[in-house]
Amino acid sequence: MTGLFHSWVSAPAIKIFLLIALFCDPAKATSPTVPEELSEGVVRFALATGDITAALPLQDRLKGDSADYLRGRLLLESGNVQQGLDTLVQVAQGRYHRGEAALMVARHYGAEGDADESRNWYQVAAKNGFGETRQKARFALAELQRHAGRLDAAGKTLAGMDEGYWTAVGYLNLATDFARTDLNPSRALVSLRVALAMCETDTNRERSKELKSRLLVRAGQLAYAHEDYDKAIGFLKKVSLDSYRTPQALYLHGLALSEQGNYRAAMQSWHRAKKYPLAYPGVEDAWLGMGRGYDLAGYLGQAGEAFLAASAAYEGERATLRELEKRIREAGAYKSLVDDARNADLEWFLADSRTLTQPRLAYLLGLIENPVTQRAVARVAELEEMIASLEQQERDLTVFMAALGNKPSSDTQGRSKQLSADQDALTNAVAALSGPNISPAQKRHIRELRDALNASGSVLERLSNVGGGNNQRQPRKRQAERLRKQTQSLLVEVRAVRDEAGKALDRLALEFIEQEDQRMAFALDKTEQQIAHLYEYLALKKLDGGKP
Amino acid sequence: MLTPARLAQYVLPLMVLGSTQLMASTAVDQQIEQLRARVSAHSVEVNRFEQELLHPVDTRVAVFLTLAGRNGLEVDAVELFIDGQPVASHLYSKRERNALERGGVQQLFTGNLSNGGHEIKAVISVRTAKDQFIRRESVHRFTKSTGTHRLQLALDAHAPDYEPDVTITEWK
Known part of the structure; x- marks a missing residue:
């Protein structure tokens, strides 16, 4: 949200506005800025962008088929949950937006943990909704069936869906369950192939590309685990190079190639995976793989160097993790991981394809893979936004109070008198212009002049009534003071909840950092073992008198 | 450099996959909900006051x-x-x-x-x-x-x- 004052508005100008405001007719002051015809559009824009404050007063002016639906959403978004829910339930039973309203109600109950009520409303949304609403509702129903262990029922629900993103995500999740329960990968692979086909028809290219990469990595991993290396390579080589899953795909690609004895090609893939931060899955294995590859190919010297390089990289990463941990303890996880990453956006125009090579972003992505952490981050983000908005209000109200405290100077009063005299002189001059020999064009000009003088006369009249300006100024000042006190009290409460939510996020982030550190420590152990084996082998060879 | 669009590109699919999991709301969630209602109502009042004064x-x-x-x-x-x-x-x-x-x-x-x-x-x-x-x-x-x-x-x-x-x- 931008500040209240635009840069072109100077401080004296603010005072002038405030003075003019004091002279205005209070009944007219609440006159709506938004024309009734545009109210619905303004509310839609506010709901879509999440900045609803300015749109909230419009909820009673909404008219038309979408009015109740938009009103319900506004109420829900503004924290009036029960009212919003009641409105949306009525909309879901009405004639318009039935599916969308039912979907929102279902999500609300889902977030509250009421599975039965949530399922009922998803069924209503699936029955009455159209397009994406219907797809989302059916996907959610399939997910509920899958969570209940009813995989066949989930498959049936997905089979009845149209092609697209939601169906693809449903099949991906189903494939994960099949892979977990079946000894044979065929059902999981079929699900993944269906998901890939469904994903192709998604019109949102970015999300489709990311999902496709995820599907291909999963399929490649599954094929590799069941020793079908050609199939694995076929899937993995199609993964986009600009994806969160790219390093893992490169590592698995190398692994499948090495199983076929093609160490040179395998090492090329691992070499590419090594360029990504160690936070990504598969990268630490790629570092180890390089040493193993040289070893298997018979280049023992290079193998030793590669293992030593891997060891140094893991040590370096552990130092980075210690730094990150220290920063999280000092500044909090939100500031260290989310806010700082966002601030880098200032130089967005310098962005290049190396976005994925930033360790902080890599850890942020790893951290928010967990839905519990996503929710913890969302909580802090919402509270931070509330704090920023309240702080802005506090600053603005302080400026108003200072400006309202200033009495009009004697100079202002003198100018007011002069303006009244000028007004009278001009009114008399215009009145003297009327006569029989005036053309229609001149008459029009005189009428315009008279209108302009009437308008300025009404302003001056109000100005003259402000002799008792304090009568107007003092209530406004008191109102500003009351609002500022309310703002400050709300700020205290919001900051307290933000601290609590921030600590919960810090705990999750520190646990995650510890896990990552253990992962690095484990990789370091493995590397040291490899180095020890290598040196042992070389020593034995030397003792035998043979060349290694 | 990270842009919101780029972050959304990586994060959104991840969020979607977890979005339908049922997670009981915590006490903090309820506090946030109550605060959101109060802050919204207060912001509307401040916004109206600012409009009347400034415009x-x-x-x-x-x-x-x-x-x-x-x-x-x-x-x-x-x-x-x-x-x-x-x-x-x-x-x-x-x-x-x-x-x-x-x-x-x-x-x-x-x-x-x-x-x-x-x-x-x-x-x-x-x-x-x-x-x-x-x-x-x-x-x-x-x-x-x-x-x-x-x-x-x-x-x-x-x-x-x-x-x-x-x-x-x-x-x-």
Whole structure:
């Protein structure tokens, strides 16, 4: 949200506005800025962008088929949950937006943990909704069936869906369950192939590309685990190079190639995976793989160097993790991981394809893979936004109070008198212009002049009534003071909840950092073992008198 | 560098996969919900007070932006000048572009003007359906009279060239 004052508005100008405001007719002051015809559009824009404050007063002016639906959403978004829910339930039973309203109600109950009520409303949304609403509702129903262990029922629900993103995500999740329960990968692979086909028809290219990469990595991993290396390579080589899953795909690609004895090609893939931060899955294995590859190919010297390089990289990463941990303890996880990453956006125009090579972003992505952490981050983000908005209000109200405290100077009063005299002189001059020999064009000009003088006369009249300006100024000042006190009290409460939510996020982030550190420590152990084996082998060879 | 769009590109699919999991709301969630209701109600009151003080109805002028149709135009940025002075500028995020495409109306500017003749100039940068970046200037003269004056900028593109066209409507 931008500040209240635009840069072109100077401080004296603010005072002038405030003075003019004091002279205005209070009944007219609440006159709506938004024309009734545009109210619905303004509310839609506010709901879509999440900045609803300015749109909230419009909820009673909404008219038309979408009015109740938009009103319900506004109420829900503004924290009036029960009212919003009641409105949306009525909309879901009405004639318009039935599916969308039912979907929102279902999500609300889902977030509250009421599975039965949530399922009922998803069924209503699936029955009455159209397009994406219907797809989302059916996907959610399939997910509920899958969570209940009813995989066949989930498959049936997905089979009845149209092609697209939601169906693809449903099949991906189903494939994960099949892979977990079946000894044979065929059902999981079929699900993944269906998901890939469904994903192709998604019109949102970015999300489709990311999902496709995820599907291909999963399929490649599954094929590799069941020793079908050609199939694995076929899937993995199609993964986009600009994806969160790219390093893992490169590592698995190398692994499948090495199983076929093609160490040179395998090492090329691992070499590419090594360029990504160690936070990504598969990268630490790629570092180890390089040493193993040289070893298997018979280049023992290079193998030793590669293992030593891997060891140094893991040590370096552990130092980075210690730094990150220290920063999280000092500044909090939100500031260290989310806010700082966002601030880098200032130089967005310098962005290049190396976005994925930033360790902080890599850890942020790893951290928010967990839905519990996503929710913890969302909580802090919402509270931070509330704090920023309240702080802005506090600053603005302080400026108003200072400006309202200033009495009009004697100079202002003198100018007011002069303006009244000028007004009278001009009114008399215009009145003297009327006569029989005036053309229609001149008459029009005189009428315009008279209108302009009437308008300025009404302003001056109000100005003259402000002799008792304090009568107007003092209530406004008191109102500003009351609002500022309310703002400050709300700020205290919001900051307290933000601290609590921030600590919960810090705990999750520190646990995650510890896990990552253990992962690095484990990789370091493995590397040291490899180095020890290598040196042992070389020593034995030397003792035998043979060349290694 | 990380842009919100890029972050969303990586994060959104991850969020979607976990979104349907049932997670009971915590005490903090309930506190946040209550605070959200109170902060919203308070913000509306402050907003109304600010409007009354800063934009008196006699001098108030408001400018809105809409897309006249779904014609493949992607709004990149808007700059607004009144009587030659820059008063507002906005760089659009993907979310805002989508909101406009779905019939949203953006309240681009609210300010004060004296009664009489004025000139508004809108400079709009868009990406057309043909993937061309075009900067279009549109000038409109209007007479401000007592009371709130509202202007609507409607952006449209017509076949065959699909170049942007800005229509300015005055609401009484």
